[in-house]
Amino acid sequence: MSTKIVIKKNTYFDSVSLMSISTKANQIEHVDQAIVAMATEMNKGVLRNLNLLTKELEEAKNGDLMIVIKGKDGADNDQILTEIEALFKKKSSGGSHFEARxxxxxxxxxxxxxxxxxxxxxxxxxxxxxxxxxxxxxxxxxxxxxxxxxxxxxxxxxxxxxxxxxxxxxxCGTAIINNKALCFGNAVRQGSIGIIGASGTGSQEVSVRIHDFGGGVSQLIGTGGRDLSEKIGGIMMLDAMNVLDKDPNTQVIVLISKPPAESVELKVLANIKNCTKPVVVCFIGGCEQRVVKAGGHFAQTTKQAALKAVLLTGIKEEDIDLHSLNWPLIEEVRAKLKPEQKYIRGLFCGGTICDEVMYLAMEKYPNIYSNIQKDLNLRLKDLNHSIEHTFLDLGDDDFTNGKPHPMIDPSNRIERFLQEARDPEVGVIAMDFILGFGSHEDPVGVMLPAIYQAKKLAKEQQRHLEILGYVLGTDLDQPDMAKQIQQLEDAGVTISSSCTNTGLLSREFVAKGDAK
Structure with a gap:
């Protein structure tokens, strides 16, 4: 195999564009590996780990664009380069609207x-x-x-x-401002519920559940993941609460975050008394007593947060499909699993989705391992090997250093999925498929060959492998949500209706002899 290196001096492209282009470059015929990235020290470190860093690349500046092509035997790297450069032209040609630079x-x-x-x-x-x-x-x-x-x-x-x-x-990966999704986001009905999120996919999940329950979103304001840290002190969340409280189009406010620093949580909750509108608080793993004492509406899960918000706008609960747990299905799956198939493996693109599903499993099982576990005793020491119940946030820096985020290129989890599928002690593999603006154009299609392969292997070994899929999206999103779900069902995947139900179903499927 030969390697071709091209450095384009003083040629800047943003990281989102380059991740997308790099993903498409690796799909070009005869490409063994292609890296398209800015010449940052982090990206040079990735090349060094791959034994692709040359002196020429080492000397490239931050503002230089690196294109590194490793073609398969007999490949024409010059032709591959031409095809990669065409990806840049295709991107810049855009649609019919005027674009000024x-x-x-x-x-x-x-x-x-x-x-x-x-x-x-x-x-x-x-x-x-x-x-x-x-x-x-x-x-x-x-x-x-x-x-x-x-x-x-x-x-x-x-x-x-x-x-x-x-x-x-x-x-900050997610926002919806005046009904326009920015970076990552879903197409949701415009309405009177304002969301403030220190987590991207958590905010997306609340927005799509609100849409599903018949409500709508006025604004979705992201804060960035560190906003509720001790150092930052929740500045953005507090300011956003005040903005939405004054917004005439917002009737109810929802706060969503992974577990915040305790002192910052108390500061945010204290601000509820300054709000003239009801505030629903969903801090994953949070304390109900604190929220209620502060005058807020506590939500243990994202689904509950969305439900409480829409009810506060006047929508009646009897008019909502709550997607209750399917207990006959749970009993059916339990009966199919062998006694040794007692573990869940969660492979998630969304960090807050992983967090919520993991916390729901932790309510039932003590042996929950993850790369994002707060309990260091349960933090995976070797990310390449799962232990008992394992939940992986594949979008964490542990997995994305020098690679596209799995919401942009979910193919990165294929190898890990097949690894988990071969483990005879695994009963359930849970995965999310995130639709909408900024996400992969066909997240289900990327995984389908591996799903069929895993199902075939399990059948040959005379065991059942329960694959649980959750498609995060709405009927307004692209790709078409119904078609994505149908493809999964055709492949024998069980469909969950929400992030919350994914956690509840996962833990119940492997609960041997545990009746309702």
Missing amino acids: YATIESAKSQVAEANLAVISVNGAYAAREARKALEQDLHVMLFSDNVSIDDELALKQLAHRKGLLMMGPD
Whole structure:
């Protein structure tokens, strides 16, 4: 196999675009491996680990674009390069709308005076600088970039707070502003429920459940995952609560987050008394007593959060399909599993989805391992090998260093899925398939060959393998949700109706002899 290296000096593309292009580049015929990335130290580290880092690549600057092609035997790397370069042209050609390009935020603002929001996705080394420029131009900011220091984040959020602006992020992956999804998001009905989320897929999950229950979303404001840390102190969530409380189109506010720092949780809950509107609080693993004492509406799960929110808007519970657990199905699956098939393996693209499903399993089983476990005794020491019940957040930095996020390219979990499927002690494999703006164009299709292969292997070994799939999306999303679900059902996958039900079904399927 031969390797071709191309360095394009001073050629910048944002990380989302490059992850998408890199994914498509690796699907080109005769490609063994293709890496399309900016020449950051992190990306050079990935090349070093793959034994692909040359002196030429080592000397490339942060603003240089690297294209590294390793073709299969007999491949024409020059032809492969031509096809990769065509991917850039295809992306830039876009649709029929007019697209202007500006060299700086200042020039863009001067030409589009009415603009009031900047979405920033640049290398982390420059992200704080660009976000500050946007705030100084009186622009709200959604900062998709990660690898921004927590000190920079604090300074940016303090500046935004003083100026009365929203500073969403860094590492903010989801927002819906005036019914427009930004970065990752789902097509949901416009309505009167405002969501503030320190977690991307958790916010998406609440938004689609609200849509499913007949409600609608006024605004979805992301805060970034560290906002509720001790250092940041919940600045963005507190500011967003005040903004939505004044918003005439918002009737109910929902807060969603992974477990926050305790002192910050208390600060956020104390702010509920300043709100004139009902506030539903879903902090995964949170304390009901604290929320109720603060005057909020406690939700243990994302499904419960969405339900309480829509009921508070006046929708009647009898008019909602609550998707109750299918106990006959649970008993049927239990009967199919052999005594040794006692473990769940969760392989998730969404971090909060993984967290919620894991916490629901922890209510029933003590031996729950993960790469994101808060209990260090249950944190996986070797990410390549699962222990008993294991839940993996495949979008965590542990798995995405130098690779596309699985919401953009879910094929990264195929090998791990087949590994788990071969384990005779595994009874259930649970997975999410995330639809919507920014996500992979066919997340189910990518996994189907592996699902059929796993089912065939289990049949040959005369055992049942229960594959549980949850499709996060709405009837308005692309790709078509109904078709995605149908493909999974045709492959013998059991469908869950929500993130919450995925956790409940998973834990009940392997509960031997545990009657309802």
